[in-house]
Amino acid sequence: MPFDVYLNVAVSGILTGLVYGLMALGLSVIFGVIRVVNFAHGEMMSIAMFLAVVLFSAFHLDPLIMMVPIAAVLFAFGYALQSGLINPFITRPEHSQFLLLVAVAIIIVNVLLIVFGPDARTVQTAYAFDSFQLGPLIVDASKVYAGAAAIAVAVLLFALFRFTLVGKAIRACADNHTGALVVGLNVNRLYALTFGIGAACVGAAGVMMTLIVDVTPMIGPTYTLLAFVIVITGGLGSMAGALLGGILIGLTEALAGVLFTPSAKSMFAFGILVLVLLFRPQGLLGKRTA
Amino acid sequence: MGAIAARVTDGLPRRTVIALVLLLAVLVAAPFFVNDYLITVLVLILYLAFTGQAWNIMMGFAGQLSLGNALYAGLGAYISAALFTRYGVDPWLGFLVAAPVAAAAGAIIGFLAFRFGVTGVYFAILTIAFAEFARIGFDHLAIVNAAAGLFLPVAQYSHNDLWRLRGDPTMFYYVMLAATLVALVLCRLLLKSRIGYFWLAIREDEQAARATGIPTFRYKMLAIVISAVVTSFAGVFYAFFYNNLFPEQVFNISQSIQMILGPIIGGVGTLFGPILGAFVLTGLAESLNNALTAFGVDMPGAEQVFYGVCLLLVVAALPEGIWPWLARRCGIAEEAP
Numbered sequence: 001m002p003f004d005v006y007l008n009v010a011v012s013g014i015l016t017g018l019v020y021g022l023m024a025l026g027l028s029v030i031f032g033v034i035r036v037v038n039f040a041h042g043e044m045m046s047i048a049m050f051l052a053v054v055l056f057s058a059f060h061l062d063p064l065i066m067m068v069p070i071a072a073v074l075f076a077f078g079y080a081l082q083s084g085l086i087n088p089f090i091t092r093p094e095h096s097q098f099l100l101l102v103a104v105a106i107i108i109v110n111v112l113l114i115v116f117g118p119d120a121r122t123v124q125t126a127y128a129f130d131s132f133q134l135g136p137l138i139v140d141a142s143k144v145y146a147g148a149a150a151i152a153v154a155v156l157l158f159a160l161f162r163f164t165l166v167g168k169a170i171r172a173c174a175d176n177h178t179g180a181l182v183v184g185l186n187v188n189r190l191y192a193l194t195f196g197i198g199a200a201c202v203g204a205a206g207v208m209m210t211l212i213v214d215v216t217p218m219i220g221p222t223y224t225l226l227a228f229v230i231v232i233t234g235g236l237g238s239m240a241g242a243l244l245g246g247i248l249i250g251l252t253e254a255l256a257g258v259l260f261t262p263s264a265k266s267m268f269a270f271g272i273l274v275l276v277l278l279f280r281p282q283g284l285l286g287k288r289t290a
Numbered sequence: 291m292g293a294i295a296a297r298v299t300d301g302l303p304r305r306t307v308i309a310l311v312l313l314l315a316v317l318v319a320a321p322f323f324v325n326d327y328l329i330t331v332l333v334l335i336l337y338l339a340f341t342g343q344a345w346n347i348m349m350g351f352a353g354q355l356s357l358g359n360a361l362y363a364g365l366g367a368y369i370s371a372a373l374f375t376r377y378g379v380d381p382w383l384g385f386l387v388a389a390p391v392a393a394a395a396g397a398i399i400g401f402l403a404f405r406f407g408v409t410g411v412y413f414a415i416l417t418i419a420f421a422e423f424a425r426i427g428f429d430h431l432a433i434v435n436a437a438a439g440l441f442l443p444v445a446q447y448s449h450n451d452l453w454r455l456r457g458d459p460t461m462f463y464y465v466m467l468a469a470t471l472v473a474l475v476l477c478r479l480l481l482k483s484r485i486g487y488f489w490l491a492i493r494e495d496e497q498a499a500r501a502t503g504i505p506t507f508r509y510k511m512l513a514i515v516i517s518a519v520v521t522s523f524a525g526v527f528y529a530f531f532y533n534n535l536f537p538e539q540v541f542n543i544s545q546s547i548q549m550i551l552g553p554i555i556g557g558v559g560t561l562f563g564p565i566l567g568a569f570v571l572t573g574l575a576e577s578l579n580n581a582l583t584a585f586g587v588d589m590p591g592a593e594q595v596f597y598g599v600c601l602l603l604v605v606a607a608l609p610e611g612i613w614p615w616l617a618r619r620c621g622i623a624e625e626a627p
Binding site for chain 1 (some may be wrong): 326349355402403406407408410411412414416418419420422423424427429430543549554589590591592594595597598599601602605606609
């Protein structure tokens with residue numbers, strides 16, 4: 001195959017990878033602050049995807065416009081989940097929290113299955129077949145919009161944590177739980193906020209994913225796993241690492257899809273995970289802890 | 291035999307032993323009193339009790355959360371089934387091939403994880419990743435018919451052939467009952483041995499265990515290998531009982547989750563928890579299914595929602611599981627391990 005085919009595939013993989021990165025960013029934020037592993041992450045994303053699909057097919061609302069309201073819905077969902085269900089589990093052993101979220105994930109998948117049935121659904125936007133041409137590059141418009149939106153949300157998130165008082169308070173909770181309590185922060189509320197922010201991230205990512213892939217109730221676990229692979233590859237607790245990991249995995253999957261067969265692409269993502277665990281267990285941008 | 295029986299029952303209260311013998315007698319007699327449908331349900335229950343027992347070695351004893359045990363069952367199923375259909379190798383010999391492969395798979399995962407400090411939920415994710423890797427790999431493996439599935443020849447058999455595992459559900463029931471009993475005894479013996487005490491020490495506090503001179507890496511490896519081998523036998527059984535294998539089903543993460551629900555609901559780290567959990571969970575789920583069918587409701591996913599809600603309730607309300615709570619009330623508690 002000629003070189004520019006690979007180039008095209010690589011660019012499209014990187015754009016998809018940006019959306020993956022945003023999804024993983026949500027997971028990373030939740031873990032980095034609350035130290036709870038959100039095993040229902042991909043399932044939460046599939047809720048957002050179904051919302052986008054339903055809003056589109058019922059009211060012809062463009063997913064790119066609906067991104068903000070759907071992210072807000074997911075924020076509320078995440079906030080409620082953390083304050084209602086997960087908070088009492090903060091002090092429980094790791095596996096106990098994990099199983100709680102496995103249960104939440106199973107319930108989400110199957111409720112979606114009962115409500116929407118097993119068939120794949122798509123969003124057919126007016127620009128679904130548009131593309132931009134740049135020299136030898138031909139890029140899908142949908143993917144460009146999705147990638148750009150992912151970058152925008154990620155920048156907003158960085159700004160939130162860096163420049164606002166709430167962001168500072170959340171980082172304080174992450175650094176030192178007891179210390180945060182001592183200076184009078186309402187840690188439970190900040191945890192709920194954080195889970196909401198992580199859920200909003202994955203919600204926004206989910207809406208963008210509907211521009212790229214079909215949605216079925218069963219895709220949740222696949223994306224949960226993918227988010228974990230990305231976060232571990234990029235480095236736990238590193239926000240930039242999550243984005244970098246996303247791009248790397250997106251690129252790998254895209255190239256593997258062309259060089260081998262598309263259905264085997266996630267094998268290569270797992271291959272990268274194993275390599276990272278072997279040679280750089282702390283992840284690409286993670287800091288080594290003793 | 292007598293020596294083993296003495297070791298197994300050593301330290302157990304008399305009424306516990308009597309209760310166990312009675313339960314066993316009921317299970318042995320069951321096929322004479324129930325219909326084929328219930329036998330199939332009982333086979334499923336015992337299958338889950340057996341795989342749950344194997345998982346419990348990892349999580350309950352050594353404290354390593356594995357969520358990819360479908361990998362070992364899948365390897366057992368596929369290897370024995372492929373050997374049987376292609377070369378006519380009998381399942382018991384097939385197990386002798388499958389067991390080392392499953393052990394090797396477990397050892398590779400263990401090596402990667404335990405060498406590099408991948409613990410807790412990250413270990414769980416690594417185990418899922420390997421199971422998924424196998425699922426996609428087998429989906430593309432032409433020698434086992436890839437995604438199209440591998441089928442074992444089904445025919446009417448004039449008699450039960452135990453050696454080739456061809457026969458009616460009652461034969462499979464007794465095979466699984468024997469296997470579950472063996473697994474229970476094995477776990478009890480392991481738990482009462484030096485190995486078991488080392489595992490419990492690792493589970494409670496790995497750093498302290500290492501400080502007292504326990505070679506934690508070696509004992510964690512031992513746990514994952516034993517768990518993998520035991521689970522691979524379940525896979526052999528699965529292949530010959532259901533006669534069809536699809537990577538999408540056999541290696542699916544929902545298989546792994548089904549295997550762990552029994553012990554979690556019954557009681558992680560207890561010997562009888564996996565068995566009780568499998569009975570409670572499958573019993574309730576089958577009743578629910580029958581009730582839905584009776585009311586003419588066809589709702590795929592309802593059973594899984596039920597599993598999810600059960601898991602949620604048990605994790606929230608009875609974090610130790612049902613068995614420790616029940617055993618205390620009946621005064622037949624296992625002595626605290």
